[in-house]
Amino acid sequence: MVNTRNHFDSASIVVIALTLILFLTAILFKGLTHDMLLEAGVFLVSVKLILQTHKNSVATAKLEAKLEAMHATLRSLAARSSGDSFPREEARLNAALPTDSA
Numbered sequence: 001m002v003n004t005r006n007h008f009d010s011a012s013i014v015v016i017a018l019t020l021i022l023f024l025t026a027i028l029f030k031g032l033t034h035d036m037l038l039e040a041g042v043f044l045v046s047v048k049l050i051l052q053t054h055k056n057s058v059a060t061a062k063l064e065a066k067l068e069a070m071h072a073t074l075r076s077l078a079a080r081s082s083g084d085s086f087p088r089e090e091a092r093l094n095a096a097l098p099t100d101s102a
Contacts, residue, residue, distance in 0.1 A: 012050060019046045 023043045030036060 012053070015046070016050060019043060 020043075023039060026039045027036065030039070
């Protein structure tokens with residue numbers, strides 16, 4: 001399972017906390033009125049956007065892992081090959097892909 005701390009930066013956590021605080025404050029000051037439906041809608045949209053960002057971050061991490069595995073496979077195939085076209089292709093691949101995964 002993927003660690004969620006890697007996908008939420010401090011700004012996202014601040015936005016989550018601030019949105020929740022403002023929503024709870026609106027409930028206390030406005031009570032359960034018709035305007036609370038608007039407040040609840042804004043809160044739910046915020047939560048949905050945050051969850052979608054998390055889902056995209058997890059999917060990106062999985063995709064990067066798969067691409068790294070494919071790159072490693074290509075490197076091992078190029079190392080086993082004795083033809084001179086594979087080392088040039090490996091050099092081209094190495095130049096195209098970033099070395100750090102930050």
